[in-house]
Amino acid sequence: MNRKTLTTIAQQHLHVSTLDMRGNDGLDFHNVCASSLDGALTAAYLAGYAAAMRAAGGSAADVLPTERHTMLGSVWLGEGEAEDWSIDPRAETVVTAPIPEVALTAYRWQEARACDLLIPTAIRQRRIA
Structure with a gap:
């Protein structure tokens, strides 16, 4: 799983446009409801799980970092x-x-x-x- 995947999850579930720090509290801190956070964490977990399964199957694209x-x-x-x-x-x-x-x-x-x-x-x- 990579930064692009996490950014996509943040955009879709949390309505956060970027995960990059911008040096401004108004841009870097976000209020999110528990159900949106739950959805984002679930999506991230499943994306990581899927990448791990592909890596275990020998997918060079999903070699897990250690x-x-x-x-x-x-x-x-x-x-x-x-x-x-x-x-x-x-x-x-x-x-x-x-x-x-x-x-x-x-x-x-x-x-x-x-x-x-x-x-x-x-x-x-x-x-x-």
Whole structure:
């Protein structure tokens, strides 16, 4: 699933013209009703599911993106290979579906929660191998 698909879903279900940030609260924040949000989330889930099924069937057009993360037990050390993050032999590289929660580390007020809770939980849920 790509950005174009998500933009189309936002346009059709939420009446949001673009997902690009425009630097203006009046343009970047939207009020949506719960039923529209439900429809958009359902459409996104189904689009992702369909892409995953096509990728599992060998469709090169729908190769699913993966990410590599380093975990030491239940602690997330960072994106990338274990040897880049730790000399501890217990550190492991985990291949996952994309973890957008990593972007939360850019915001200091969310960084601790993202590193301690959201990212490790997402890695457990999206682990591929």
